[in-house]
Amino acid sequence: MSSATSPSPPALTQCPGCGGSSLGGSLFLAAQPVILNYRFGSAQEAQNVPRRDLHLRECNSCGLVFNAILDAAAIPYDERYENRQNFSAGFLGMLRDTADSLTGKYLAGGGTVLEVGCGKGDFLQILCRRAQAQGLGYDTSCEHPGPTEDGRITFFQRYVTPEDVAGKLDLIICRHVVEHVPQIGDFMRLLHGISEAGGGAPVYIETPALEWIVEHQAFWDVFYEHCNYFPVNNLRRLAELAGFEVLDHRLIFGGQYQALEIRPAPGGKTAHPGQEPVPGQLETLSGALSASRREVTEKLAQAGAAGGWAIWGAGAKGVSLGNALTDSPPAFVIDSNPSKQGMFLPGTGIRVIAPESPEVKTIPVILVANSNYLPEISATLASLGCQPKLLPL
Ligand SMILES: [Zn+2]
Incomplete structure (x- = not known):
């Protein structure tokens, strides 16, 4: 894999769902890692993940929101693809x-x-x-x-x-x-x-x-x-x-x-x-995203993240958060999936560790990538004798 952001294919002018040609809305994100649920064995390899621009459009006929400049061939769905959540x-x-x-x-x-x-x-x-x-x-x-x-x-x-x-x-x-x-x-x-x-x-x-x-x-x-x-x-x-x-x-x-x-x-x-x-x-979503990102950053600062913070969850949501909050990146990501522990997150190259790792005991703030897991995460931390501040999204 190479780290360069390659040019995107020509933008779709028709909806891939219904074939409609009236498209609205626009959400553009530059140089996104093409894959999040992927296991990289080194930080370098993880940082070198291929990147592509993403441009969402909305079909005015059927309502589908889709990436109009997708380069599907760039996404490797092979054995190293790992999106299991059933360790929770x-x-x-x-x-x-x-x-x-x-x-x-x-x-x-x-x-x-x-x-x-x-x-x-x-x-x-x-x-x-x-x-x-x-x-x-x-x-x-x-x-x-x-x-x-x-x-x-x-x-x-x-x-x-x-x-x-x-x-x-x-x-x-x-x-x-x-x-x-x-x-x-x-x-x-x-x-x-x-x-x-x-x-x-x-x-x-x-x-x-x-x-x-x-x-x-x-x-x-x-x-x-x-x-x-x-x-x-x-x-x-x-x-x-x-x-x-x-x-x-x-x-x-x-x-x-x-x-x-x-x-x-x-x-x-x-x-x-x-x-x-x-x-x-799509218009509502794209209008709210920068403010939402700022809000999470402020929430982290108020919770004392300057003293160190981590993300709980190395699934797509957690990896995506790590990539979006690069101004002051998390120290590590915690995940209960053994096949993700010791691996590095695509894009940022941040390390994934187990809940039982000693570092978890010393981290003051943990951002919870999916609040559906909050009760479970609180219970796990309590059983390990850890009392970090938990921030659900
Ligand atoms: Zn459509």
Whole structure:
């Protein structure tokens, strides 16, 4: 990888979701690290991560917010890509709840689940174990292709197509994938094709909700890996345009994520089209970002961060915060994921350490990248005898 910011491709003039050509809003961020969920073994290597400019636009027809100058080939989704969050008891609990809800609705008799973009396969393992189901997992960042020891799941280190589907599917899972896919309209039609090939299986999609980012002025939630930002009405609409009908759609994880359950509509047409998009979300977000960044900096200063501070969470939010707050950077980042500990954050080259590390005991201020984990983090620190000031966002 080279550290230079390469020129961006020509800007898209049409929405990759619906094909609409009326675009509004604008949010430009220069020289962003192309990847955040990536393990670098040295600070130098981490600082040399490739960078690209990012330019978000909003489709006036469907409401999709997307990076119009994405260089998709620059993002390496290989084995060193690591975005697991399930080292947190709270997150694991949410995964189990999701698995049980899906089991009750679609896998009461076991059956076969296919996951599009399964990552390292943790959710598929939880779901298949709890549902007594068989699993097929596809992801280019998958580490152990082939059948699992118990023979319950087979992993494939590649993308999936409808031609791969050999028999009836009972459920298709697609978690935290659609925000990474450049041609999202085509991808929704691909999901439709996979579902049809599996006999019309329901599809579960989970992805961040743009409304939460706008409401919380979450500048740390805008980053290069995410080329799409879906308002809730938009995700629904893109599914309907691809020939799906909506079975269920709800906000989860304190409103940060949306969960959409769909299946192919009879005759490919949806009888109840979704609501219209709410325009101007991107404008609201771009107008608020500098003030929001200033606010976090002031909050840190008031808490005494001059004496040293750290970030809790080396996921995308934490890495993004580290890169946005470079004026007085954190001393280190704390994360409970063992495969991130000892690694260095893309862009800043800041070190990731374990909660049990001695340095954690002496740091006066910790910025919590995702406030959903605040109770858990407080409890961990208390059990370690640490009393830093915790700043939730
Ligand atoms: Zn559109």
